[in-house]
Amino acid sequence: MTIGLAHAELIAVLSAVTGDEPRVMTVRSGDALPSGPFELGHRSLQAGLREWVGDQTGHPLGYLEQLYTFADRDRTHEDAEGRTISISYLGLVREQAAPGAGKPGWHGWYEYFPWEDHRGGRPEILAAITGRLQDWVAAETARREHRRRRVDFAFGLDGAAWNEDLGLQRYELMYEAGLVAEAGCSPAKSFGRSMFADHRRILATGIARLRAKIKYRPVVFELMPESFTLSQLQRTVEALAGLTLHKPNFRRLIDQQELIEETGEATSETGGRPAKLFRYRHAVLEERALSGSKLPLSRN
Amino acid sequence: MTIGLAHAELIAVLSAVTGDEPRVMTVRSGDALPSGPFELGHRSLQAGLREWVGDQTGHPLGYLEQLYTFADRDRTHEDAEGRTISISYLGLVREQAAPGAGKPGWHGWYEYFPWEDHRGGRPEILAAITGRLQDWVAAETARREHRRRRVDFAFGLDGAAWNEDLGLQRYELMYEAGLVAEAGCSPAKSFGRSMFADHRRILATGIARLRAKIKYRPVVFELMPESFTLSQLQRTVEALAGLTLHKPNFRRLIDQQELIEETGEATSETGGRPAKLFRYRHAVLEERALSGSKLPLSRN
């Protein structure tokens, strides 16, 4: 009995935010996520990836978290013998000063998912997408209502609000409905830039995870420079979430968490009243899971 | 170059709640979690595990979710050639009627983590644990404050409240401090029942994930019978969280989510006023992520 021998591969979703644009590190001029074999010498998966990223890119890797492990049959690689297991990670990189618009290897998230950026209102492309999805719903007979609910929920239709966390569900629905090139549809009828194999799905997984996480863990600061203004911080969160936020309330939220402190300096780069500079209070670091219970505790 | 050839193994944390006790399926009379090789024939990891569990146990598997993939060097198996990659899953099983107290294979969570059950107040064993942890903090010189903060936060000391979600962090701290048998300390000085290899850590991962998830996703219902009373539901949540909840507020929480509906029947099993029976509204199923934003949106 041949038991579970397989190739192990690491895939990284490395993200940074430059100015207002969330970006991901790619190879093959934007067609694939960086990946490599899991070498035997490494102490752990985490350590292996960290080391490997340090070598490949100049950037030091701040935050690193495991995303998901894929091993579907259709992912079999070159050789028939054995299957490939892909272990994906999400990493956050602090983009130092140099935005480098044309930096090779870094591509904007929303090239791949143009329907996910709602900062300028609901993107026009969504009308076309949901139109095609309606056809797909109508094409089903047996479980049509179930399908309709899934679409309405994921895309904020029929009274439901747009939920930025559902990027993965949206991509998977579009895949099922044959609206993306990876599903085999013609490039002319597909939406967003496609990627090699299932890399775009892995990217969607990473984006969704990060969007969910910034709400209850102070991970945004892994993307910020040493000192920053509140507006910069807000624009970074907005870039990740693909949404615009209410300024006064954002500021209230931030300072009641006591995650940052003033540096004492100010900057007048943006033309207008100079903004105070802040820094992250490293004292809180890993600890502190914001808020919490949500369960109605009793006093015992 | 030998690239990433490894053994692949699936490990399952299968949980159920019988009465007031959360349980996990084990093998080797409670010393290990069920696991098996990842066979090549399966369509995907998920499908492979689901099929395998169906064969091994009679129970159908309701909910299934990937937990984490481990591949640390110290996990190397029998043969030196190649490393073992363990992909762990969390599965929820609906315990049908028969509680079977002495059911072989099912053990209570709190045998392994006696300090995690706070339903009867703060467990006495915690005093001993935190005492030993204080020694461990004192033994550090360079980063003593960091260590102290980690301990205080994880165990709810020095003003911090007990947070049921931090079970994994607590176990890892105890491992670091050498308070569990798996870390090589003498059985006399260790806390809780130990398991084979890193299985107890995987169990802690599953418990922590489930405790966090019941707060924002209706997964509890995967553990409930077809119809149930509100008290039963509350006791199940309490068993998982290891906490007692405020009854009136729990009921308010439940019915404002509109996740359940009355069956029309009632039961008078518990002696007292008969309780109405409810059933889960399957209409909402996968959809609906409870609540959501937490980010201060603007009206655009």
Next chain:
DNA sequence: GCCGGATATACTCACTTCGAGTATAAAAGG
């Protein structure tokens, strides 16, 4: 048949949080 114990269910109230809007301050440029 009535009463206390036990459990289920319903309602109230103060306090905090949250969405939304308005007002003031400090720079730059014509």
Next chain:
DNA sequence: CCTTTTATACTCGAAGTGAGTATATCCGGC
């Protein structure tokens, strides 16, 4: 000096949350 632009500060009502109290309905004993 006045307008534009961005930063910062304050207010208010609606909704949500923690905590406690009141009423309903069964069981068993007297």
